[in-house]
Amino acid sequence: MNNSNGAVYDAWIASASIPPDTVRLLLQQYGDAERCFNAVRSGEDEITGMLTPRFRMILEKNGREDNLKRLENLIQAHDIRVLRFDDPQYPVLLSEISQAPAILFYQGELNCLHRRLLAMVGSRAASYKGQKAARKLAADLSMKGISIVSGLACGIDAASHLGCLDGGSPTVAVTACGLDSVYPKENIRLHDEILLKQGLILSEYSPGEKPSGWHFPIRNRIIAGLSQALILIEAKIRSGSMTSVQHTLEQGKDVFVYPGDPESDYFEGNHQLLREGGIYFTSAEDILEDMHWLDNPSAVRQNIESCPEHTGLPPEQQAVILALKPGAIGFDQLLAGTHLDPPTLMSTLTIMQISGIIESLPGKKYQLKH
Amino acid sequence: MSDILAKALSFGVSGVNGYPVHVEVFATGGLPVMEIIGLPDASVRESKNRVTAAIINSGREVNPYRITVNLAPADIRKEGPSFDLPIALGVMIATDQLHPDPRVDMDHIAFFGELSLDGCIQAINGALPMVISAKENGVSSVILPEKNAKEVSCIEGIRILPVSHLKQVIYWLENLEGITEQLQTSFDTLKTEAVISTDMSQIRGQKGARRAIEVAAAGGHNMLMIGVPGSGKTMLARCIPGILPPMSFEESLETTRIHSICGKLPAGNGLMVTRPFCSPHHNASVASLIGGGQDAKPGEVSLAHNGVLFLDELPEFSRSALEALRQPLEDGIVSVARVRNQARYQSSFMLVAAMNPCPCGYYGSSRRSCRCTPPEIRKYLDRVSGPLLDRIDLQIEVDSVPLNEINDSEPSESSFTVAGRVEKARRAQLERYKGTGRHCNAQLNNEEVRRYCTPDPEAVRLLHMAVDSLHLSMRAYQRILKVSRTIADLEGTDHISSAHVAEAVQYRELDQKYWR
Incomplete structure (x- = not known):
């Protein structure tokens, strides 16, 4: 483990955006970042040979007293710690990928990385359905002791983290900016919640680094690299989520694809992947089975088949269930389908919402919860 | 040449109230000019040119005197052309052109009217408050423009003499004949003239939303509709004035007064018997909404008094x-303070607001996909502040109606039928709140909600479960109780059951879906 003084020099190296392989060479050569720093400052020939003049210039500039002071303040204020590639804690799976980060910054509990990890990715501007599905799936997996890795973005990312927290397992977020800030701002509460629940937040970017567009696809290799497989919830054909899929496939891992509504263009990427051989699943149990993580397969199967029986409910509620069987519909269609009058239907819907049989969607639509 | 002082009585308007104005005219020798004093505004000052022309065109002369017209009290600013008629009469009497019959008691006759150059008498703004004030000040007869006669015809105990030309007034003052007195119109007769601009039977489908506006109208609850463009939010809102209970005489008087001083009353109309529906455009300024301008004129909230204020694109x-x-x-009242004036206007209206669920309008729509990002949607919704949402009891979602339902031949219920149920529910509320100063469920404060809106134990249990499982806020809890009171009133029972509470929960759904 590095002390906080050493962490400043790690942050200093990371702030120059040098390719990870070069950073690894430097660290191997000099032993640690502080010695590297001294070498750069004294202008040793050897280090000049390892670095391009441009990187040297940036390192020298970033090595000024005031900048080091700033980095140190950030590290201390946000309790940021460092995980180097040669640390025994550094996850083996991640070290095997190409361009594995040499230095990682983290907040929270590092031992999360020893859990069973699955990545969940999807669109930021996600459909309501996709978010619901992500949250439920993450919760189900989490209840089976699996932690979810995602990117702390809006939409599917946030839903996956939240679901994982719902299920009681800690969750891992890999961000695309320095750990001193949270991007997007909306997720500050989620960020705090993750840390509160013994989760982990990781980044390869030096504290103080702002999120840039090109960080995200690069960051996605870490999300893929940390996990044993990846679950795609919702993506259009050209999207950031598809780069995560690409990284996962390059790393030789499985990609599970959520079979969204084929009519909706929110899921066009999912269906393309399914055609190309993505793994189809409908529930957490499917994934557990494919990952060979089922302790007692038959027990779970049974659990799924014993769907909630809706017998013994009052006739209005049964009429509503019948009308909702084909999928989500609006209030007026429900009226037509159930032949109830508006006040009765409204109160029936409330009672069914409370008892968890149905849920309401934006646009005054209702659907069965299972 | 003798100096003569002539007097005529008229009234001005300040806020929504009239006040007496004594028009004094003094003619004396000197340079032939006419001067108007007593803080006249530009339209009163220009009066002298209209008056001169109108007198000549009515067959009298304007002799070369030095004429001073004083509008007493001299410290209140006078505005508007309604003093033309009394000034003209005063000038004619002072210059020896007009000799009223001795039986005419000039101290108890009030005159209003704008003159045109040919002597015709034009309609004025604010006739209703002026006549009411005249009656309160012991005036026995008023002479006013024909076009304003109907507006004031409901006021009892004062003689209304409508006129259309200055000649007519001159003849009447000299001979006491030539004007037909305006007949009293009873308020009940007027009520039959109420028109429903948009009838509920024109709405196809939207059964859920129809029920919601019925509940809102029955309890006087403010309401917010969220829905995709073209789902019929505006049309639903336009139906509301037609299903609210008919206006009482007092309500009608209050509303007509405000419309009268703003000049918003259609010429030739009597008291307003249809509840107003105001829909200001969303670029409206604070002053146009609340009231303001140099003279602190009433704004849209006051024009919507006893009616509906509809804010589209909230x-x-x-x-x-x-x-x-x-x-x-x-408070149902708004105080407007401005440079020259300050006034308090009544403004107790039912707020009906409509908005899209997101900037592009299609969030949650099944027909088109939304292209807004979550932060954009959040930013859009956050423009409606919590304190304002706090004052809105019903929030509903309106989805567009499928084509096959639009062509559905089954006719919807008419406004008349719905209004009957609403009126019954309102009567129950009036009975319950007798002597408390409240007259509908929407006005209850938290304390009164506890007293009047107590559901049975079963319903309380349901409500607590709903608050728990649907993550409703405390403010939603209070609103649900109020609205379930109204739903029970609509059903004609004093007893709030679980069905009522469960229905009311449906009108708070947006809390969970949008403002979390």
């Missing part, structure tokens, strides 16, 4: 305009 209204609505929503 988040597009400026923040300051929306925040300014809080006082009138709370």
Whole structure:
């Protein structure tokens, strides 16, 4: 483990955006970042040979007293710690990928990385359905002791983290900016919640680094690299989520694809992947089975088949269930389908919402919860 | 040549109230000019040119005197052309052109009217408050423009003499004949003239939303509709005045007064018997909404008094305009203070607001996909502040109606039928709140909600479960109780059951879906 003084020099190296392989060479050569720093400052020939003049210039500039002071303040204020590639804690799976980060910054509990990890990715501007599905799936997996890795973005990312927290397992977020800030701002509460629940937040970017567009696809290799497989919830054909899929496939891992509504263009990427051989699943149990993580397969199967029986409910509620069987519909269609009058239907819907049989969607639509 | 002082009585308007104005005319020798004093505004000052022309065109002369017209009290600013007629009469008497019959008691006759150059008498603004004030000041007869006669015909105990030309007034003053007195119109007769601009039977489908506006009307609850463009939010809102209970005489008087001083009353109309429906555009300024301008004129909230204020595209209204609505929503009265004047106007209206669920309008729509990002949607919804949402009891979602339902031949219920149920529910409320100063469920405060809206134990249990499982806020809890009171009133029972509470929960759904 590095002390906080050493962490400043790690942050200093990371702030120059040098390719990870070069950073690894430097660290191997000099032993640690502080010695590297001294070498750069004294202008040793050897280090000049390892670095391009441009990187040297940036390192020298970033090595000024005031900048080091700033980095140190950030590290201390946000309790940021460092995980180097040669640390025994550094996850083996991640070290095997190409361009594995040499230095990682983290907040929270590092031992999360020893859990069973699955990545969940999807669109930021996600459909309501996709978010619901992500949250439920993450919760189900989490209840089976699996932690979810995602990117702390809006939409599917946030839903996956939240679901994982719902299920009681800690969750891992890999961000695309320095750990001193949270991007997007909306997720500050989620960020705090993750840390509160013994989760982990990781980044390869030096504290103080702002999120840039090109960080995200690069960051996605870490999300893929940390996990044993990846679950795609919702993506259009050209999207950031598809780069995560690409990284996962390059790393030789499985990609599970959520079979969204084929009519909706929110899921066009999912269906393309399914055609190309993505793994189809409908529930957490499917994934557990494919990952060979089922302790007692038959027990779970049974659990799924014993769907909630809706017998013994009052006739209005049964009429509503019948009308909702084909999928989500609006209030007026429900009226037509159930032949109830508006006040009765409204109160029936409330009672069914409370008892968890149905849920309401934006646009005054209702659907069965299972 | 003798100096003569002539007097004529008229009235001015300040705020929504009239006050007596004594028009004094003094003619004396000197340079032939006419001067008007007593803080006249430009339209009163120009009166002298109209008066001169009108007198000549009525067959009298304007002799070369030095004429001073004083409008007493001299410290209140006078505005508007309604003093033309009394000034003209005063000038004619002072210059020896007109000799009223000795039986005419000039101290108890009030004159209003704008003159045109040919002597015709034009309609004026604010006739209703002026005549009411005249009656209170012991005036026995008023002479006013023909076009304003109907507006004031409901006021009892004062003789209304409508005129159309200055000649007619001159003849009447000299001979006491030539004007037909305006007949009293009873308020009940007027009521039959009420028109429903948009009838509920024109709405196809939307059964859920129809029920919601019925509940809102029955309890006087403010309401917010969220829905995709073209789902019929505006049309639903336009139906509301037609299903609210008919206006009482007092309500009608209050509303007509405000419309009268703004000149918004259609010429030739009597008291307003149809509840007003005001829908200001979303670029409306605070002053146009609340009232203002140099003379502190009433704004849209007061024009909507006893009626419906409809704010379409709610988040597009400026923040300051929306925040300014809080006082009138709370107190039913708005005080406007401006440079020259300050006034308090009544403004107890039912707020009906409509908005899209997101900037592009299609969030949650099944027909088109939304292209807004989550932060954009959040930013859009956040433009409606919590304190304003706090004052809105019903929030509903309106989805567009499928084509096959639009062509559905089954006719919807008419406004008349719905209004019957609403009136019954309102009567029950009036009975219950007798002597408390309240007259509908929407006005109850938290304390009164506890007293009057107590559901049975079963329903309380249901409500607590709903609050728990649907993550409703405390403010939603209070609103649900109020609305379930109204639903029970609509059903004609005093007893709030679980079905009522469960239905009321449906009108708070947006809390969970949008504002979390």
